[in-house]
Amino acid sequence: MPVLAGKELRIVGFLCNWCSYGGADTAGVGRFTQPTDLRIVRVPCSGRIDPLFIVKTLLGGADGVLVSGCHPRDCHYASGNFYARRRLEVLKGMLPIMGIDPGRFEYTWVSASEGQRWQHVVTTFTEQIHALGASPVKAVLGAYPGAAPSKGGDSAAA
Amino acid sequence: MDVVNMNASYDADFVAKVQEESEQNLSLCYQCGNCTAGCPLNFVYDIPVSQIMRLAQAGQKEKILRSHSMWLCATCESCTTRCPNDIDVARVMDVLRHMARREGYVSEKAVKTFWDSFLDSVRKHGRVFEMGLVVNYVLKTGRVWTDMDLAPKLMPKGKLSLTPHPIKGTEEMEKIFKRFEEQGGCI
Amino acid sequence: MKIGVFVCHCGSNIEGTVDTAAVARTAMDFPSVAYAEDVMYSCSEPGQDSIINAVREKGLDGVVVASCTPRMHEPTFRRAVERAGLNRYMLEMANIREHVSWIGKDREANTNKAADLVRIAVEKLRRNRPLTPKSFDITRRVMVIGGGVAGIQAALDCADGGIEVVLVEKTSSIGGKMSKLDKTFPTVDCSSCILGPKMVDVVQHPKITLYAYAEVEEISGYVGNFDVKIRKKASYVDWSKCTGCGLCLEKCPSKKSMDYFNEGLGTAPAINIPFPQAIPKKAVIDAGFCRQFIKGKCGVCAKVCPSGAIDYSQQDEIVEEKIGAVVAATGYDLFDISKYGEYGGGRYPDVITSLQYERLLSASGPTGGHIKRPSDGKEPKTVVFVQCVGSRDKSVDRPYCSGFCCMYTAKQAILTKDHIPDSQSYVFYMDIRAPGKLYDEFTRRAMEEYGARYVRGRVAMIYPKGDKWVVRGADTLMGTQMEVEADLVVLAAGAEAAVGSPQLAEKLRISYDKYGYFMESHPKLRPVETNTAGVYLAGCAQGPKDIPQSVGQGSAAAAKVLGLFSKEKLESDPQISQVNLTRCVGCGKCEITCPFGAIHMIDFRGQPKAEVIETVCQGCGICTVTCPQGAVQLEHFTDNQILAEVEALCQF
C-alpha cells in the first residue's frame, strides 16, 4: 500500500537468505521492536545483489536501500559476500556522481544469531533515512516508469 | 515479622527515581550477594548492601532510607568492580544517600555532620581547612573528646596549620553552592 | 495466470497486530490474483486443505502464503501445492510474522506492510516457472570431527549402520573431556570404565578410519559429495611401527613438557602417551621441549625404541577423503579462571579448576588418585567449591549457564568425602540447576548424606592466610558475609566454545553465535541440523551439555546421516543458474567467479559457451551478477523477478 503519509518512508532491504534474513527472523522471534518502514527482498546471497538493483531502487523513488549479508568469511557460499563487498564499495563511490546522497545506501553484515544487532541496524538506518527526508527523485522524475529488464530475460532457458 | 504487602508497599516512583538518578537498571540484580561478600563496611551495616539492592527492587523506600548502611558506605567500589551484572552498586548507594538527605532521614548524624562541616569549610575557604573543619564538627556534635588522643601526635609535626589558606576565588566558590541551593539542591 | 493468496492468522501471533482479512481484501486487487482469503492456521491440516481445495476449485496455478518465515515452513507449503497438483515451485511466501507482526505493535502500519510483502510475493510468483529437481549420486561416507564422547557415539552409530566413517581428532587420543573425568554423575560410575570400551570399539570397527593428532584443513563440495583435506600433524613417531610400549617415556631425559591431559598439574616427558587407555596408544614428541629439536642432539628415544619408530624428520601430511556428510562434534574448552583476579587463579597454587580437581581424584592422575594440594602436597581437610566461575557473568561476557557445573560440583563434593572421610566441603552457589533424571536427588545427597555445606552466595575474594586460603563470600539467605579458611579451593570453571570453533565453522560454511557455538538450524525442531545441507552437530560444539545429552545428540546426528544416505540418490535444488546460449559470448568470467566450480566452458557449434553443472550449482547467483551479457540467470531469482519486486515497492 502507499507509504503511510508522514509516518513512513520507503526503505528497501536486500538480505541474503542464510545470515541476515535469518537474523531478521531471530529479531522477530525475540520480539525486538523495529520501525515499520523497511520492506525486505530475500535473495540467496549478497553476491546475488547487482549494484544495478540498488541504483534502480533509488532512482525508482525509494528513500533508502539497506543491504545485509553474512559476516566476511562466514558466507554460506564461501565467497559471495566478498564479491558483494567489492561491488557495493564501488557503488557507494559512484552514487554522488549519479546525484544520489550516499547516505541513502548502507550495507552491513548480520549473522543469523544476531537478532539484537539486526534491530540496531534497522533502527539506526531508518533514523538516518528519516533525517535525510523523502528522496527528491520522485519529485524530479516522478515515480519510476517501470523496471524494464536491465539485461537477460525472465528465464534464461528461453 | 510482618507480611510485606507488595500491592500496598511497592513504591514505583521510588524505584523509578533510584533508577533514573543512578542510571542503573535494578532488575539486572539477581541477588548473587557478591557486593555483600566483598563489602569491607558490612560489619557496621544494619542491612547488607545486597539486601539494600533487593529492597530497592521491591520498592521498599521507607526501610531503605531509615537504614544506616548507605551512610556508612565508603564508596570503595568493591561492589561496583565485582558485580557480575555490571551494576554500579556504589552509585546506587550514593543516590540513596541523596534521597535520604532530601527527605530528612539521617540515621548517622555524626557522619552527616562531618561531611557537612567539610563542605562548609570548602565553601568558606575554597580549600579544606582541616583544623577549622574538626573544630566546626566538634562544636556541632558536642563531641569534645573527638580524636583528642591524636593531638599530641599531630601538633608537633607541624602538619595542622592553625589558619586557613583561602583561595582568590572564594566568592566564586560561594556562588557554586548558592546556585546549587537555588536550583533546589539541599546540603 | 491465476494466483491464490492465503493470509495466515497464526492464531493471534499475526492477527494480533495485523488485519489479515484486510490484507486478503487488498490482495484481490493485485494483478493475476484470482482468489484471496485469511486462514486461522495455514500450516495445520485444515489450513493446508483449504489451500489445496482452492487450487482445485478455483483452478489456481500459483499460491502465495503470507505467514511465518519461509525458513520455517516453505517445505511444508511446497508439499501442499504439490498435493494440489501444482509444481512445488509455484509457491511464494510473504513473511508477515517474524518481519511484521512480531516486531511492531502499530496495527495500521503492520497491515499496510503485510500487504506490501504480499504484493512483492505476487509479482515474483507471476514470473516463476515450474522447476524439476535433478538427482545425483551420494558418497556414502561420513566425516566426524572431534573424538569426544559425542563424536565417538556418532561414529559408532553410523558405522554400525553400515556407513564408512572418517573420524578426525585434534589431539593424539580420542576420549575428549570425558576421558579426563574420574567419575560421572549421578551414578558415580567410573568414567573411563564406561568410555574405555567405546574407545576400543572405535579402533576395532572395520568401518571406522581414525585420524588422531589431525585437523580438518579444507573442505569443498556440497551435500552428498564433499572433498576434505585432513592435516595429519607430525608426531615424529612412525605410528605404523609404534607399539605404545612406553619405553621412550621412561627414558626421555626431558620431563618438563606441559602435561595437557592432566591440565597442567605436573609435567610430562617430551615424548608422551597422554594416558594409559589412550586410543590410539601411540607416542608423540613435543618439539617445544624435545632436546633433539632444541639442542639438536639427544636421540635417546630413537636409541631405546624397540621398533625403531622414532622419526625426527617427519613432516605434516595432507590426506584427502571423499565424504557425503559431516558431523561436527568439536566439544568445548574451559573458561580461563585467571580472568577473576580476585580469586587469584593462576597466582595461588591451591586455587584450581574443576577439571584439574578431576585429575587429582582420578587413579590415573598425577597423584594416583590421592587428593594432594599443588602447593605442598598436603591432603586438604577443608575444600571450598566456587560455582559459576565464568558462567552467568555478564562482566566477563559469559552470561549463559554452563549447565553441568552444579552437578559435577555435587559429585566432587561427594567424592571428596569418599577420599578423605574427615574432610569438610563447602559449596558456594547462586542457584542449583539440576534438571534431569535423578539429578536433583543427587545434589540433595551431597548435602544430606555427605554433609557438604552449601552456601547460597557468590565469592568476592580469595586470599592467603598462612598456609590457608581465606574464601570470603556471602550467605544471602542469612544476609551475612561468610568466610571459610580452606586448604584447597576448586573453581567450577564454565564452558566455552572450543578454541578454533569459528574458523572451523567458516570452513564448513555453517553459522556460529557470538560465543563461537555452532548454530543449529532450528532451536526446537532441528537441534542437530545446520543450515548447510549435509552438515550436522553433536555435543558441546552447539552449546554446553552433559554426557547423556551429548551422547543423545551423537546418536541423533548419526540418525540424520543414516536418513540422508538411505536415499538412492539426492535431489538437487533446481533453483540454480541457467545459461542463455544465444546471449553467452563465452568470456568465461562466470567460470572464474563460481565458488563451486559449477560452471565449465563447452564448445557449442565451434563457439565457447558456459555450461552449468546442475548438480554442482548451489544457486548463489554470483555468476548472474558477474555476467556482462545477462546470459546467466538464477532460476526464481532472475533479474526481472527481483526488479519486479523493487518496482512493486517503488510505484507507491
Added chain:
Amino acid sequence: MHMSELSFAYYPGCSGLGTSKEYERSTRAVCKALFVKLVDVPDWSCCGSTPAHTVDHVLSAALSARNLAKVEAMSHETVLTPCPSCLTNLRTANHRMEKPEFRERANKLLDAPFKGAVEAKSILQALREDVGLKMIAASTIKPLKGLKVAPYYGCIMNRPPELMKFDDSENPMAMDDILTAMGAEVVPFPLKTECCGGSFGVARRDVVAELSGRLLSVAKRAGAEAMVTACPLCQMNLDLRQGQAASAKQETFDFPVFYFTQLMGLALGVSEAELGFDKLCVSPGRVLDAIAAAGRVAERESTPGSQA
C-alpha cells in the same frame, strides 16, 4: 641519560597543605629528580572529595570541573594529582560531563564552564607509565636494599576499572614494580585494594580502627617491616590512627607507613629532610637505618680491594 622533559598540569589537593605535607613535598622532589615538570593549577580549589558526591553528583562534578576548566585554560591535556580521592572526583566529573545534558547542569553552577577535554592521572601512573621503570631504575643512586615493604594501593586508585583505566583492579602492581626496580623487597600483600575506612576517621573511628587494623596485621603477617601507600587518607588512617587500630585489634604494630614517593626520593638521592620523614607519626628511623646499613655493605663490597 637525560630524557626529553615531561610537563603536566599539577593539582596538589587540600591535604597536601596539611596532613600530607610530606607526600606533597616528596612528590615534587621525585618529579624534579626524574625531569617531570609540574605546573600548578592556578588558584585551584577543593574537588569536594567524598562529602560532595554523597550530597549530589552535579555539585560534586562542578567542584571538580572548576579546576578542570582551569587546566583547560592552561592548555594542558593532562593534570596530575597525588591523591586518589581527588583523582576519582576529577575523572568522574570528566566522564559524566561527556554527556551534554549533565555537563550543562554542572556548568550552570560555574562562572567559567568546562568543555570537557582534560584527562586526570595519578602521579603513580605518570611515574610508572610516562617515566617508566627503565628510567627509574637507571636513576636509582641508593638502592632500597634491606627493605621489606607491603605496598598498599587503597580502594580507589584502580577501581572501578572502567573509570580509572590503570593497572589491575584486583592485583595492582605499579608500586610493586617501582619499588622492586629501586631495590626494595616487596612482600606479597593480599589486601592491596581493601578499604582502610576512608573518611570515617573522625565521625566513626571504630570503622577505621577495625579496617586499618586488619590491613596492618595482615601486612605484618606477610613479613613486611613497613607499609607503602599512595593515598593521604590511607596513610593518615594507617599511621596517625595506628594506636586506635592497635587497641581495636589488641595487637602492637609500631609499623612505619611511607608514601611511595618518600622511598623513591630516598633511592634517587634526595635529602631526607626534603622528603619529610620527620612528619610521619610512627618513626621510620629503624627502617631507614637498616637501608643505610645495607647500602654501606653494598658499597664496601663494590669498592675494589675491600674483598681481602
